Amino acid sequence: MKHPQQHEVLITKEDIEKHVRRLAEEISRDYRDKYPLMVGILKGSFVFLSDLIRSLEIPVEVDFVRICSYGHRKVTSGNVKMVQGLRSKVKDRDVIIVDDIVDTGLATNHLINHLRKKGPTSIKVCALLDKPSRRKITIPIDYRGIVIPDKFVVGYGLDYDERYRDLPYICALED
Ligand code: IMP
Numbered sequence: 718m719k720h721p722q723q724h725e726v727l728i729t730k731e732d733i734e735k736h737v738r739r740l741a742e743e744i745s746r747d748y749r750d751k752y753p754l755m756v757g758i759l760k761g762s763f764v765f766l767s768d769l770i771r772s773l774e775i776p777v778e779v780d781f782v783r784i785c786s787y788g789h790r791k792v793t794s795g796n797v798k799m800v801q802g803l804r805s806k807v808k809d810r811d812v813i814i815v816d817d818i819v820d821t822g823l824a825t826n827h828l829i830n831h832l833r834k835k836g837p838t839s840i841k842v843c844a845l846l847d848k849p850s851r852r853k854i855t856i857p858i859d860y861r862g863i864v865i866p867d868k869f870v871v872g873y874g875l876d877y878d879e880r881y882r883d884l885p886y887i888c889a890l891e892d
């Protein structure tokens with residue numbers, strides 16, 4: 718074990734791969750002959766995004782934003798702030814936001830509103846995990862990976878206090 722504590726494996730490596738392939742097929746089909754700009758939300762989405770783009774059958778441009786939410790470590794406070802923005806041109810582009818998890822929805826919503834002002838042709842959201850039980854704002858998830866229960870999860874890019882991002886599967890942490 719890379720990490721000493723035992724955790725309940727919620728989603729195996731094989732399951733993640735299966736869903737990443739499915740999402741990549743959906744995106745490749747919908748964006749055939751297009752060149753979308755994929756915007757990953759750091760840090761959590763970097764593992765998912767890197768697997769996703771390698772499964773795509775279309776070319777994409779990749780950029781990142783970094784959004785911080787301030788509050789207790791396992792709970793979003795509601796104060797979200799973009800601490801690193803995009804360098805790419807968004808005007809007249811098809812943009813796909815790539816998120817590790819949509820929890821309250823506040824971070825994704827913040828990014829959608831920010832991008833809308835820049836005049837893109839379209840904005841879609843792709844999220845590996847959806848935790849609908851804690852949603853505070855409705856987010857249209859166009860490409861949805863796996864719906865999970867109200868548990869705090871780590872691995873495959875997701876952290877608790879910056880740990881566990883390196884796990885190849887997703888675990889639920891005990892309280
Ligand atoms: P939001 O609550 O939808 O705004 O989610 C903001 C961010 O909180 C996500 O992109 C994740 O990085 C983080 N987050 C939310 N739920 C979890 C979780 O269960 N484990 C690890 N990080 C999470």
Ligand code: MG
Pocket residue numbers: 761876
């Ligand atoms: Mg985090």
